[in-house]
Amino acid sequence: MRGLITICSFLIIGVLTAYYIGFGFGEKQEPKAVDKELEGLNEKYVLRFSHVVAENTPKGLAASMFAQLVREKTEGWVEVQVFPNASLYEAQGEFGGLMRNEVHIIAPAFSEVTVLDPKWLVLDLPYVFQDEQMIENAFNGKVGSLLFESVEEYGLHGIAYWDNSFKQFTNNVRPVTRPEDIEGLSVRVMPSEALIETYQVLGANPLLFPFNEVYDVLSAGIVDGTENTLSNIYSKGFYQQQKYLTLSNHNYLGYAVFMNKEFWDTLPTDYQNSIMEAMKEVTLWLREHTKSINEEMLERIEKSGQIEIHYQTEDEKNSWKQAFKPIYEKYSGVIGEELMKEIQRLQNNH
Template identity: 40%
Template sequence: MKSLLACLALMIAGIATALFIGFHDHTGNKEIVYDDDQEGLQDQIVFKFSHVVAENTPKGLAANKFADLVNEKSGGKIKIEVFPNGSLYSDIEEIEALQNGDVQFIAPSTSKLGMLSPEWGVLDLPYAFTDYDAAKKGLNGSIGTQLFDSLKKNQLKGLAYWTNGFKQITTNQGPVKTPDDLKGQDLRIMQSDVIEDQFKLLGAIPHQESFNSTFQLLENNVVDGEENTISNIYSKKFYNVQDYLTISSHGYLGYAVMTDEHFWKAQTPETKRILTEAMKETTEWNETYAEQMNKEQLEEIKKNSAIHIYELSDKEKKEWMKRLDPVYRQYEPIFGRKLIKELLELRKDS
């Protein structure tokens, strides 16, 4: 009888343990993964870096360089596992994944951050930056600081700004030389109301769609065209499904490299030092290499594609700016006069 009672007691204890484990709350901060393939258990910490572009783009290459530098500086004790092409999370999902602790680093386009703080939309204004030097000066100065400060209320930490380049226009509906040439054209754009409003102002029909759906939309003629940097047009082969490319440089495409504030505070001073140094070196490299890469890949498109290319003159760009200036006045109450004024001052200096 005693043995029977003992067996029953063990069974009840086992069931209770299973129930506790099964219903335990897993919604808190995720435990950092350790790579068991190292010589000793928990010798290497693994952090995840998710992004949505190809590896042979300014952001893709910068993410890989950051990973290499962290590995080198930590003596292999910290591993940055990079997931390109939206293989882990889409550009719509990655911010939530960061906040949930499912990934430790992301570098969304600055356009995506308008959903967190409307001020970020200031970087989507037409001709916000007119060259790489202006972008570097603005983002490394007061404008960039104000935008990163706006992330704090969401418990997010801005680490650096990476650049992709300036956006151009591709389409199948004839060459785009003047703003009026876009009238009635369906264009894929990023998730940004500022970008949507500027194309509506020109008479186009913008569609906010994810980056990784763009090729299919173009190939199936769901849209007539899109706007993107040369590096993205080249890496995703948009030139194979588009007939015309206009070098308009009408918008800037950059990325905000971010992490979660809780994650960052949990790291040791040594880990923070390694990550900070690696990020600084990567950013300096990106600022130089992105411009060079866009130039080289434009030459490759010219050599290996039948797409017709037209480059706006400085005089033509001024006409585009004039037509698009009402967007600045429209958004001044949202972004604030101070930010708008700082952008326009940079335009004068460039």
């Protein structure tokens, strides 16, 4: 009997000890805090960045620099793999790839975004920007905010506006100084209604071809001319297939850097901050160096002696602006009153 009592006593003591240890009567236990910003920081993320231009262009250089900075700022925990020259997708294919999360970052030209969202046509209106300062004011201000808000419904998260430069006109038929000189020419343009209308209003024949087919269609004589920045005209060898270059600055070619919104939201906050820090540094660097890159490309084109260059005068520019007034009238309603008013305010204050 005494043995049974002893055994029962040990059992009771054991149960009480386990209860004490498990629930901690002797010390109040505070709930452990969970730092959401640190979740996932021990997991490596690989981001695929697709773009369609050469690596030695402003966008190509910026993409490479961005990848390097992200690696440094995250100590290698975020790796950005860059795929240039449309090695993964042509320009319009990038949007589907991003939405399917097959790539995580794209940097399409503004004109490519207009296919998805017509409000972006505002950036393709001829002579909408007077100079680089006005462009910076637009993208750092309300215009930039409104445009990024507009594409959120498509699952895009805008993280930067990247500069390239103003576009120039090249062709293989005749010098172009006045609007009437373009009549009858076939011209390769990007898939933007405003760009198509820009040439149609002058009696030209705008044609759509992917960027990486432009050299071939120029060399084969399928189109007479095209419009692009000096960096692209040089790096892609377009100047070797054209006889005449008009320095007109009639449109601006820039890029919107997008990430997949759902993927962006899965990234730890610390990594998001590092990515945005890297993007800010690259964007500022690009803004400072784009002009010098395009000036260098113009110098190389001039030295080649392969193309006749015309510098548009102020008088000529005014005649072009007059010819393009119908485009503003046609697309103001599509773009929307808020954006058009903001653009007009910038133009008036500049």
